[in-house]
Amino acid sequence: MPPEDQSQDPQFSAVAQALGRIPSGLFIVTTTGNSGTTGFVASLVQQVGFDPPTIAIAVSRERGPFQAIHENGRFSLSLLDKSSSGLMGRFFGNLKEGETPFDGQQMHTTSAGSSVFSDALAWYDCKLQEGEYNNGDHHVLFGVVEEASLSHEGEPLIHLRKNGLGY
Ligand SMILES: Cc1cc2nc3c(=O)[nH]c(=O)nc-3n(C[C@H](O)[C@H](O)[C@H](O)COP(=O)(O)O)c2cc1C
Known part of the structure; x- marks a missing residue:
């Protein structure tokens, strides 16, 4: 729709x-601990430091893994490309009863014991840092990248939105 048609909204x-023109990648955030691995699709992800290499993620408090990330003290990111984009569907209900998004997928276990998707373009395993920013609808969490791997050559998916007030 042209902008004038949307002016009342x-x-x-x-x-x-x-805001919708700010590009981001598409990731699957995972966190692994005594209760297993949980995760969600995320786009509010950005590198925010070189030394130490630091990544910020914005997580809704409503998000199931929010609590688990704090309990586990770690989070991991699997960066998606075209060939791995189908992994997102695993998080949006295309599952059989009792199945988790991770069942039947090639998972890699990092040195710290975190589960990441082997088929992703790259993965990053991060130690959660103390201190976070609560902006109202999301908490911004910071993680220092302790281990990472580029799995194959390729370009990451780029996510743009028509409406920057939603994912
Ligand atoms: C493209 C896209 C990007 C998303 N990025 C984030 C994010 O950065 N942080 C977040 O907490 N949730 C994010 N979400 C939402 C979660 O993936 C969410 O769990 C998912 O939409 C399922 O919603 P539900 O938990 O209400 O079933 C994103 C969703 C989509 C579709």
């Missing part, structure tokens, strides 16, 4: 449209 305000 606050979701499509100038802010929303402009």
Whole structure:
């Protein structure tokens, strides 16, 4: 829709449209601990430091793995490309009863014991840092990358949104 058609809708305000042009990658955030591995699809992810190499993720408090990340003190990221994009469907209900998104997938266990997707373009295993920023609907968590791997050559998926006030 052209902008004038959206002018009455606050979701499509100038802010929303402009925010939607900020590019991001597409990731699966996982966290592994005594209760197993949980995860979710995430786009609010960015590198925020070189030394130590630091990544920030924004996690909704409603998100199931939010608590688990704090309990485990770690989170991991699997960066998606075209060939691994199908993994997202595993997190959006395309599962048989009793199945988890991880069943039947090629998972790699990092040195710290975290599960990441072997088929992803790259993965990053992070130690959760103390201190986070609560912006209202998301908590920004920081992790120092302790281990990472580029699995194969390729380009990451780039995520853009028509409405920057949602995923
Ligand atoms: C493209 C995309 C990006 C997302 N990025 C994030 C994110 O960065 N942080 C977050 O907490 N949730 C994010 N989500 C939402 C979670 O993946 C969410 O678990 C998923 O949409 C399922 O929703 P439900 O938990 O309400 O069933 C994103 C969803 C999509 C589709």
